[in-house]
Amino acid sequence: MSEAFGGSMEVVGVETGAPAGALADLGPGHHLHLEFEAATGRQEPRHLLLVLRPEEAQHLFGLEPAAPEELAVPEVQLRLLSEFTEGGEALAAALSGALAAAGVLVTLRVSGASLETADASPTAAAAALGTDAVAFAVTLHRAAGERLRLVVGAPPELVVTLGAGAPGSAGAGSAAERAANLAARVAARRDPADETSRPSAAGLSANPVLFPQLDPSPAPSPRHERGVDLILDVTLQVRVELGSTRMTVEEVLNLAPGSVVELDRLAGEPVDIVINDRLIARGEVVVVEENFGVRVTEIVSPRHRAMALG
Numbered sequence: 001m002s003e004a005f006g007g008s009m010e011v012v013g014v015e016t017g018a019p020a021g022a023l024a025d026l027g028p029g030h031h032l033h034l035e036f037e038a039a040t041g042r043q044e045p046r047h048l049l050l051v052l053r054p055e056e057a058q059h060l061f062g063l064e065p066a067a068p069e070e071l072a073v074p075e076v077q078l079r080l081l082s083e084f085t086e087g088g089e090a091l092a093a094a095l096s097g098a099l100a101a102a103g104v105l106v107t108l109r110v111s112g113a114s115l116e117t118a119d120a121s122p123t124a125a126a127a128a129l130g131t132d133a134v135a136f137a138v139t140l141h142r143a144a145g146e147r148l149r150l151v152v153g154a155p156p157e158l159v160v161t162l163g164a165g166a167p168g169s170a171g172a173g174s175a176a177e178r179a180a181n182l183a184a185r186v187a188a189r190r191d192p193a194d195e196t197s198r199p200s201a202a203g204l205s206a207n208p209v210l211f212p213q214l215d216p217s218p219a220p221s222p223r224h225e226r227g228v229d230l231i232l233d234v235t236l237q238v239r240v241e242l243g244s245t246r247m248t249v250e251e252v253l254n255l256a257p258g259s260v261v262e263l264d265r266l267a268g269e270p271v272d273i274v275i276n277d278r279l280i281a282r283g284e285v286v287v288v289e290e291n292f293g294v295r296v297t298e299i300v301s302p303r304h305r306a307m308a309l310g
Contacts (some may be wrong), residue, residue: 005060005091007142019135020122021053022151030071031121032057033078034088035112035128038158039235040105046158047111049128051151054080060140060148061087074251077115085113089277105234107276120217129153211289240294241272242285270297 015021023031036048058065063083070076092108099106116124125135135153142148243263255261265271270282273294283294 001045005140007140007146010139010141011136012139015133015135015137017126017133017135019051019133019137019151022135022137023118023121023125025137026051026053026118026121026149026151029068030054031116031118032084033112033114033116033121033124033128034084034110036088036092036108037111038154039107040158045235046155047128047132048108048158049125049151049153051125051153052148054115056148056150057084057087059142059146061091063087071115074253078252079251081115085110088113090119090126093277103201105231107234107236109237109276125151125153130155131276132156132158143253184193236275239274240283241274243271 013022013025020299030053031051032054034050037045038048039045052060054063054066054068054071057063061084063080066076066080090111092110096106096108112128114124126133129135132155133153134156135151138150138152140148140150140302154193243265245261245263247261261306271285271294272279273281273296275284280300281296283296286293286295
């Protein structure tokens with residue numbers, strides 16, 4: 001997986017629970033937290049956490065530089081987190097591809113990003129990962145002798161799964177083997193935790209539109225077998241996009257209940273059906289009993305559909 005980070009990775013330390021020691025080694029000031037949701041087949045998604053200093057995130061993701069004293073400014077925080085999330089999406093796609101090439105079918109997506117003070121960083125990490133996570137202190141060696149310090153944390157079950165996709169990485173001796181063995185032991189003694197779902201936020205609407213009730217549609221045509229049976233139970237992130245727009249930082253900060261955001265799409269135009277951040281189809285919004293749905297009216301080319309599933 002090292003190629004996804006643009007260098008070679010060396011595991012220099014391992015600990016369980018909140019990675020207070022590893023995070024303290026990152027130094028004072030602020031830490032950037034990037035949370036990933038990892039889906040593996042039919043299992044419940046697990047969370048993966050990446051923590052690093054803002055100045056090292058600038059090197060890793062090509063972010064616009066920000067002086068330490070600027071990190072207390074809300075506009076700077078918003079811009080930094082936006083760029084950090086965008087870079088994290090690219091990293092998630094690269095990691096998913098690297099794992100797939102190693103035979104590990106894991107779909108990663110960014111689920112959150114935050115800027116924490118060094119003192120609050122362990123608490124935020126524990127909230128994201130739980131108390132039985134396994135954390136790695138990692139040194140990333142890049143071109144021209146550049147060395148970046150990262151902390152990577154994950155539940156033990158996910159560490160065991162990901163470990164199958166990282167053979168031969170730098171530091172695969174003592175520290176990496178110790179991490180895999182530790183994760184396996186923790187996973188073996190752990191009782192499954194009850195998963196609770198978060199309630200979805202209620203949306204605000206302006207000028208409500210009435211959508212047609214969906215009539216019974218014809219049965220879908222038989223699926224053509226393409227040798228993908230082994231990955232048919234891998235879950236994918238499906239998103240329907242009504243539209244988009246661009247806003248200034250000031251406009252975003254001025255948003256409040258009752259605000260109306262005008263989108264770049266006319267009423268009645270087809271909506272986009274997106275999988276893994278790639279457009280695969282378009283359709284019209286309908287109502288299925290009491291829920292919204294989308295009737296597919298257009299499928300993009302097979303090549304783009306295959307790219308979306310890759």
